[in-house]
């Protein structure tokens with residue numbers, strides 16, 4: 411019997427593939443199911459996470475500069491380390507390359523990797539290269555560490571905890587929509603000159619995202635350890651559902667508290683897209699969503715760029731978005747292929 415991958419949905423696929431694995435080594439603290447795996451390394455925990463980026467699925471080389479792609483690859487890897495309240499330290503990068511690639515093109519890709527490694531203080535320590543029949547494939551494995559008493563899982567959210575998000579949401583998605591629009595509009599043009607003036611913010615959010623090391627450092631300075639945390643790569647709705655599932659809780663987030671940049675609103679209006687949908691299901695924001703106990707409200711609000719958007723509830727209440735007129739809309743995750751193990 412063949413089961414279509416899409417029929418399982420995001421959570422279903424992960425569960426199905428990993429359910430028969432059991433840890434054999436006492437040093438394996440946590441296997442699949444969080445932003446990173448956790449290994450006991452003595453004084454500290456070691457964090458390990460892998461991302462796979464495929465041409466045509468995760469990026470389009472028509473409008474993605476290779477240097478940007480290299481940078482984004484690193485950010486995608488280390489963002490999951492920060493999401494555990496850890497510090498990224500090392501990285502390996504593996505690439506599958508088709509015949510259309512030159513050495514210079516790969517150098518551009520690795521230049522982006524190097525700039526990001528310098529920016530975040532991470533060392534490239536290995537990798538692999540192989541010929542590929544179709545397109546560019548990039549695999550990145552990030553290794554980091556966390557203090558044992560500071561590590562944050564998805565599973566620790568408590569009833570009444572406040573839900574906090576960093577930065578703003580949906581901009582990367584609108585940047586993608588703009589790039590896709592220009593690609594179609596300029597198809598077949600001799601010397602394409604896309605008009606990107608005024609759209610710099612959403613383009614930067616799509617092409618050169620940043621991981622929120624600053625927020626992790628602020629949390630450390632405040633000695634504030636979130637009860638649950640993850641990074642926002644598949645869209646806020648999906649991430650809230652992950653935290654709810656892992657913590658066996660429900661959640662209420664408030665539509666009018668979602669942080670959405672004015673540039674995101676403007677582009678959404680231009681393209682007749684609901685900016686709330688971009689914020690909830692757009693993905694690739696590389697922001698953090700975390701929960702803190704109610705009495706940590708002041709501290710959380712003092713971190714630059716952090717907004718409180720809702721609270722954790724009993725599991726039976728489910729996860730929903732509350733509109734200003736009091737309607738509750740159940741949160742839904744986007745489907746395959748954006749599943750993250």
Ligand SMILES: [Mg+2]
Nearest residue numbers: 445490493641
């Ligand atoms: Mg993640």
